[in-house]
Amino acid sequence: SYVLTQPPSVSVAPGQTARMTCGGNNIGSKSVNWYQQKPGQAPVLVVYDDSDRPSGIPERFSGSNSGNTATLTISRVEAGDEADYYCQVWDSTSDQRVFGGGTKLTVL
Amino acid sequence: EVHLVESGGGLVQPGGSLRLSCATSGFTFSDYEMNWVRQAPGKGLEWLSYITSTGSTIYYADSVKGRFTISRDNAKNSLYLQMSSLRVEDTAIYYCARERDLGALDYWGQGTLVTVSS
Numbered sequence: 046s047y048v049l050t051q052p053p054s055v056s057v058a059p060g061q062t063a064r065m066t067c068g069g070n071n072i073g074s075k076s077v078n079w080y081q082q083k084p085g086q087a088p089v090l091v092v093y094d095d096s097d098r099p100s101g102i103p104e105r106f107s108g109s110n111s112g113n114t115a116t117l118t119i120s121r122v123e124a125g126d127e128a129d130y131y132c133q134v135w136d137s138t139s140d141q142r143v144f145g146g147g148t149k150l151t152v153l
Numbered sequence: 154e155v156h157l158v159e160s161g162g163g164l165v166q167p168g169g170s171l172r173l174s175c176a177t178s179g180f181t182f183s184d185y186e187m188n189w190v191r192q193a194p195g196k197g198l199e200w201l202s203y204i205t206s207t208g209s210t211i212y213y214a215d216s217v218k219g220r221f222t223i224s225r226d227n228a229k230n231s232l233y234l235q236m237s238s239l240r241v242e243d244t245a246i247y248y249c250a251r252e253r254d255l256g257a258l259d260y261w262g263q264g265t266l267v268t269v270s271s
Contacts, residue, residue, distance in 0.1 A: 046215065076255040080198070087248060087264055088190075088198065093257035131198050135256025140212045142188060142200040142256045 047136040049145035056151040063122050065148045067115040067132030075134045077115040079108055082147075083128045091130075092117060119150075127152045155179040155260045157249050162265030169239050169269070175232040175249030175262055183207075183227040186252040189234050191245040192264075199245075202234065203252070217243075239269045 050068040057063040067077060077095050080088040090099050092108035095115065105120045119126055132145040161173040175187070189201040202223040203212045211223055222235040232249050246266050250258035 076257075078255075078257040080258070082198075087261040088258075089261075090257060090259050093253065093259070094255055099259060129197075133198075133200075133256065133258075140203075141214060142203060142258075144190075144198040144200055147197040 046139055046141065047134065047143050049132055049134065049143055051130075051132060051145040051148045053146070054149045054151065056153055057122050058153045059122055059124060061122055063119040063126070063150055065117045065119075065130050065150065067117070067145050068113055069115070069134065070113060072113055072115050072134065073111045075110075075136070077108065077110050078133045079106075079117045080131045080133065081126075081128045082131065088131065122150075122152055124152050126150060155251070157251065157260055157262035159247060159249055159262045159265035162247065162267045164268045164270065165239055166271050167239060167241055167269055170235070170237040171239065171267060173234040173236065173247055173249075173265060173267070175234075177230045177232070177249075177251075180251070180260075182225075182230040187223075187225060187232045188250045188252055188258060189221075189223060189232075190248045190250055190258070190261075191243075191267075192248070193242070193245040196245075201247075204232070236267070239267075241269050243267065244269045 079092040082088040095110040096108040131147045156178045220238045224233045246264040248264045251260040253259040
């Protein structure tokens, strides 16, 4: 089955840029979605189809995808961005939806 | 406003069964594909199952294939997950989620906790 690899943690100071990666074999050929999950809450879709944002998601959130790595970028990080972030794809080979292990973003 | 509300969680013994429900409102349920996702305590998200808008096509994760059954009732705007042969490792918060396209899950319920323990 398809595997997505995310670093366990990323730390960034307020106002700086956070970049979280999601690795997968030829992930650039797939559509990548990103979710934010704060403690005790359900996940929220923040980026879909590699780089699109749902309504209500700040422009500070952006995504890119190429080769074997997809990246979620959060510009001008705020304390409220501290959360777990998960990447996810639809693996058309198996018709399964696959999540990465998640990255904990800490705002210093 | 879109709402998804799960129910049916609780404490069950290993080997037992449980049926989860997901009541939806605020959108045309019969137009959307739906999914179940779970999260074990302190762990990441795990996709479980997918069903098309008509229920004609269903997929499962290997971890639950043969034990869990997804279904839907478009007349009742509801999604279900029948779980059997439950194991301790099935202990988790179970979420239902609406799929917009290409696997993106754009709305989630608040989750229902299932605890499998003797």
